[in-house]
Amino acid sequence: MLDTPFNLVINGQPVGSAGRIDVIDPATGRPFAHCPLATIEQLDDAVAAARAAFPGWAATPIDARADALLRLGALIEENQADLAALLSREQGKPVKSAQGEIGGAVYWIRATAGLRPKVERIENPEGPVIEIHRKPLGVVGSITPWNFPVMIAIWHVIPALLAGNSVVLKPSPNTPLTTLRIGELASAVLPAGVFNVVTGDVEIGSGIARHPGIDKIVFTGSTGTGRAIMRDGAANLKRLTLELGGNDAAIVLSDADVDAIVPRLFSASFGNSGQICAAIKRLYVHESLYDTVAARLAELAAAAVVGPGDGADSQFGPLQNRRQYDYVRALAEDAKANGGRFLSGGEAPDGDGYFFPLSVLVDVSDGMRIVDEEQFGPILPVIRFSDPEDALARANRGENGLGGSVWSSDPGAAAALAMRLESGSAWVNDHSTISPLVPFGGAKQSGIGVEFGQHGLDEYTQIQTLRLPRG
Template identity: 50%
Template sequence: MLRTDFQHLIDGELAGSEQTLEVINPATGEVFARCPAAGRAQLDRAVEAARRAFTAWRGTSFEERAALIGRLASALRAQQDTLAELLTREQGKPLAQARDEIGRAFTQSEGMTRIAIPVETLVDDEKSQIELHYVPLGVVGVITPWNAPVNLAAGPLTAALYTGNTVVLKPSPYTPLTTLKIGEIAREIFPPGVVNVLAGGDELGQWMSEHPGIDKISFTGSVATGKKVMASAATNLKRITLELGGNDAAIVLEDADPQAIAPRMFFACFVNSGQVCMAIKRIYAHEKIYDALCEALAEQARNAKVGDGLDPETQFGPIQNRMQYERVIGILEDTKRRGARILAGGEVLDRPGYFITPTVVADIAEDSRLVQEEQFGPIVPVMKFSDVEDAIARANDTRYGLSGSVWSADPQRARAIAARLEVGTAWVNQHRATSAFVPFGGAKESGLGRQYSIVGLKGYMEPRVVSVLK
């Protein structure tokens, strides 16, 4: 049966639209739900409501705002199973990973509300007192992607609300449903207009980026779209936070134990079928352990269970949408044409839905699409090096700069190498480790600004100097 029980949240009221979006289950390739698609007039209503609500909301204390965010986190915890099933149907990831995503959303949200943002005293002497205050910006537009729609909405939503802003939130047209349900939950907690949730197509995101009533845009998505958002936001000099794509490199030194690290590295490559901005996208392995690491990763791939995310045995689900599925197939075909060795996987499954097996590739040219582009799918290249300086240079030879990692039995040596990676986050003997208290974001073309931590929270506020002559 086609589900249609979805509505926007505008000014504290649930609303439909004349236009609709059809939502496809990527495990079947079939439409399973329909939701409203907001037009420009509904966006205007939402922005007007957010601006009206801002006056009172900005006057509340951090503690009052944290308490309401805590109620939202508790509601997500209480409805975790129901929301996770819906998330799996629209996004494709295994049910356990959908539960984990929702769990990260409420734990990260609770964590951020424990961060104090005090007034900073810059000067206090016999002549003057100068303080630095941080004040809310106004209305924040949050535009989220399809790979982790709940978690990647919760971060900026919490940051904006906790710092005293009101919000208009737009999920991806591929995965709008769980976010709309979270809007229904928020309606019972926040004053009207403080949180507004609108589903719609790509044009809705453009309208938000251009809208004169929106003071900041937080966008998570591709580099190409992020540049368009930045250009559109320039019309009224909106503040922006951009969390964009990555081509994360992992450097594996000669003293690493391939068998010990392979399971963790494999998960960091292929979780959510590789559809993670900070997944490992390239591996540079020292020649002494290259063959052993390749085989250990290939063995992990051969044993992987691919299927419908609702099957409890499934470890890896489908590619989320047909456009990305066809793009990954194109990269896979280019990889095969170039004569690279497919150590495991490399298959497009002959079944409904958008399934590609986890694929490990060896002996591939540095200028191939798989190495140069962000594949955002279940295929990873493993390349050989003999000189660590060469590995660092190759890892940094990219327009991306989101994150990276170094793997070694000597953490201090690895730390020194990791510090030379041109990225926003460099890990040692791990990958994808994040926290509400640690800033996350990209260097180069992988983004602008940070999410999480006091650094991220201050990105949702305006610094204001108050200077007093005594």
């Protein structure tokens, strides 16, 4: 067990708690650390601290707020090695991938800190001067998942703080430790109460959703939990940004360049062991390329090294938690029972930890669980089609609409088809690539609102219309 203590961060101070949570190493399935279990009273304390800090932070010039966030980014960068080692241990991803997540978070902070709310003016030559300003909302509650605990926390927190809000953040109880460390670093550069971190499970998450002192919630996670947050937040009309489940489809047309696209399909499907909201979860391939694409993907999957995060050769880590591991195994068994055939993987190895091999599955179709449900793991179902219109209809079937892509040697034709995908993001010859200045969000049941860029910053503000006499 790690000897270093972990604490809540409330009003700029480390705070302990009588209760605690075991944090599991997914490579062994055993606890390796503890973190405090916050009480509802401590959540109330965090919200009270955030409310008290809000007026002063909102009144701080935005350039000064941005400078403070840049200093936080510099502190995270200075501590990158230690943070990455801790992140790898609690999340399971290889250390190199964890270093990439920490570095990506720093990059995101720096890009986001350059954004500024815009003042719009309505032309009204004969009437009053009309300006549309954007003002901070108040206290933002952030609830983050376990797949990218640091990166997603940064996605939530940095634009909220830049816009002038204060924040209470709850990380996943599966991966709380690195986020707590970042909360400690933030206390060195932000005023007390501006950024608070509390840990807990359902009780604390529901408490945030219901809390009358929280004005907005930003949540990344399952659609079911998003619906519960929306219901509980209705009591005080909380603003919401919800990035929810995705079951992204990719469509490979008959003229696609197999040599060029297979490595990119592989990366977009299996990154982070498939635990990415906008990963390819369903791959529709034209019948003329079906066998070749599936075989090539299976070769890459079979050659991949799945191992513990600190393994020198590990390219992919275990699934993050037992619940997800059991779910992925159940999907694999259901696929086999219904005629699916694994070209690679398909069986969990013996031994400790939540390891599942990268798996390519053929002879499957819509209506099977592995196609209709979001697996959020390293199984890629490859589905045959003959008519692109049929593939599009199948890609659009279902409640999710986070992302989708079309792969072809004719980008114009592919773009025309991609624009008909019912998804918040669409790619041509690419998938799941994102950037801090490009808005990202879901259609249908995959979310409400967007993150990133100017549109994402606006989500943390309230419009105020100002009418001024002319002259």
